[in-house]
Amino acid sequence: MSEHKHIDEKKSEISCACDGDIKPQHSDDDGHDHGNSESNYLPAIISLVLLLSGLALEYLIKPDFFHGWIMIVWYIAAYLPVAIPVIKEAIEALKKGEIFTEFFLMSIATIGAIAIGQYPEGVAVMLFYAVGELFQNAAVRRAKDNITALLDVRPKTANVYRDGQFVSVNPETVKIGDKIQVKVGEKIPLDGKLLSTKASLNTAALTGESKPQSLTSDESVLAG
Secondary structure (H helix, E strand, O other), rough: OOEEEEEEOOEEEEEEEOOOOOOOOOOOOOOOOOOHHHHHHHHHHHHHHHHHHHHHHHHOOOOOOOOOOOHHHHHHHHHHHHHHHHHHHHHHHHHHHOOOOOHHHHHHHHHHHHHHOOOOHHHHHHHHHHHHHHHHHHHHHHHHHHHHHHHOOOOOOOEEEEEOOEEEEEEEEEEOOEEEEEOOOOOOOOOOOEEEEEEEEEOHHOOOOOOOOOEEEOEEEEEO
């Protein structure tokens, strides 16, 4: 069944008649737990500090104790905070039969570097990869937050014509064939068709254009 409404404009008012069982989109969180952003950066910070201090000890300060197994343990300690999550992902992927994943390749490359004695290089490669993943996740979270913020500005009520008058109701309760009223400056709560002779609507959220959209009777109107 078509999910449209009809809009009718009278002076400073616009009325809509539902032509389908419309329900607004929900802005509730998608259920994913992104965790504390500060704690997400902690392993990378620990690895960076240990890596830089190890390089300083190895090439600048050059103390007598920083060699052999002490140096190896130092760089492994710098490697593990950022490597453990990646190695876990690689193992999970291998269990599913996915071999050539980015997690597996990064694990093999960095473990191989450490195995041949290139300790700083192995730590640095895994650290750069982990930081890149953090930046990517942060960008995704910002995008989701922006989308959620846009959804939160949608109208919480709709003025429906019932029993000879317009009453304010939850948009989810609007039925097929109901006529809703949208006054000038208000947002359209549901999709529909224009009942009035003409109307000028701000559809920037849908089209990205700042120019108002001019509609005439029986044309489709989108809540956006």
